[in-house]
Amino acid sequence: MKNTILLPYMAPRNVTALAKEKFDAFISDREMTADEIVLLALEKNPQGMIVVPKQKITQDIIAKLPASVKVIATCSVGFDHLDIAAAKARGIQLTNTPDVLTECTADIAMLLLLNACRRGREYQEIMDAGWRKSFSQSEMLGIKVSGKTLGIYGMGRIGQAVADRARGFGMKIIYCNRRRLSPELEKGATYFAKLEEMLPHCQILSLNAPGTAETKHVINDQTLALLPDNAVLVNVARGSLVQEEALIRALQSKKLFAAGLDVFENEPAYDLRLKEFHNVFLTPHMGSATQETRDAMGFRALENIEQALKGVKPQDSLWS
Numbered sequence: 001m002k003n004t005i006l007l008p009y010m011a012p013r014n015v016t017a018l019a020k021e022k023f024d025a026f027i028s029d030r031e032m033t034a035d036e037i038v039l040l041a042l043e044k045n046p047q048g049m050i051v052v053p054k055q056k057i058t059q060d061i062i063a064k065l066p067a068s069v070k071v072i073a074t075c076s077v078g079f080d081h082l083d084i085a086a087a088k089a090r091g092i093q094l095t096n097t098p099d100v101l102t103e104c105t106a107d108i109a110m111l112l113l114l115n116a117c118r119r120g121r122e123y124q125e126i127m128d129a130g131w132r133k134s135f136s137q138s139e140m141l142g143i144k145v146s147g148k149t150l151g152i153y154g155m156g157r158i159g160q161a162v163a164d165r166a167r168g169f170g171m172k173i174i175y176c177n178r179r180r181l182s183p184e185l186e187k188g189a190t191y192f193a194k195l196e197e198m199l200p201h202c203q204i205l206s207l208n209a210p211g212t213a214e215t216k217h218v219i220n221d222q223t224l225a226l227l228p229d230n231a232v233l234v235n236v237a238r239g240s241l242v243q244e245e246a247l248i249r250a251l252q253s254k255k256l257f258a259a260g261l262d263v264f265e266n267e268p269a270y271d272l273r274l275k276e277f278h279n280v281f282l283t284p285h286m287g288s289a290t291q292e293t294r295d296a297m298g299f300r301a302l303e304n305i306e307q308a309l310k311g312v313k314p315q316d317s318l319w320s
């Protein structure tokens with residue numbers, strides 16, 4: 001008999017097809033809330049489920065799940081929406097989907113970086129308005145990317161992929177990470193153990209660290225003040241890394257030349273003051289949003305569920 005699993009969100013077609021082949025899968029046509037997932041789980045008594053980052057699987061939610069649930073696989077690399085300790089205490093395996101979204105998320109970081117430096121949003125607005133007046137040689141100028149120093153906060157898989165891309169654009173790479181990388185992974189980048197020591201050298205700063213208690217609001221009034229004037233901030237990591245009030249102040253004072261943001265403190269209800277800055281390029285948390293990557297994430301989540309239900313420690317177990 002097949003195991004029962006829940007996919008309480010709108011999964012891509014290829015993922016739902018594989019889920020149905022391997023499991024007795026209940027697939028929702030919309031993103032259910034965590035409370036709705038509990039009700040569905042109590043009705044279906046599944047062995048596993050896939051969730052997505054907006055579904056907060058807190059201690060309270062975990063306590064309400066039926067005893068049938070053995071594994072919860074998040075379709076994301078980030079897992080700040082899961083209470084790992086509470087799940088482990090109930091013997092529920094938790095897994096994420098690293099690796100498969102590295103490239104696409106790094107691509108979005110470059111998309112934001114280039115649009116912020118080269119005034120992509122303003123140029124689009126000019127074209128949308130019909131562009132009837134040509135610009136002089138000194139108007140609407142952006143920042144040249146080649147030759148600039150890119151500081152990367154969080155040099156894991158995605159940070160390293162951003163570095164690889166930025167090297168292709170002729171940028172100099174410096175980074176801050178909990179530990180220094182091996183020379184093969186560092187590829188000549190300069191290591192800073194402390195963010196405060198790296199910031200004065202960052203003409204462009206890319207945030208690529210996970211959202212944890214340690215990284216919450218690492219970008220605040222004090223740290224923004226350490227950046228050189230006219231710096232550019234890019235965030236594809238988590239909104240929690242940036243204290244948005246401080247970011248808004250840095251944009252108002254023109255301390256920053258521009259910003260590119262894919263993630264926000266409150267999603268999807270992001271702070272609408274951010275869209276008033278024409279030098280801020282915004283995307284709606286779409287780092288992994290390609291057909292190929294979303295399929296690969298779903299397949300990886302299904303693999304993790306299969307492994308857990310066979311009694312094997314899943315490849316992407318979040319249990320320490």
Ligand code: DGY
Pocket residue numbers: 053075076077078079101237287288
């Ligand atoms: C992740 O995988 O953590 C991305 O932010 C997509 O949600």
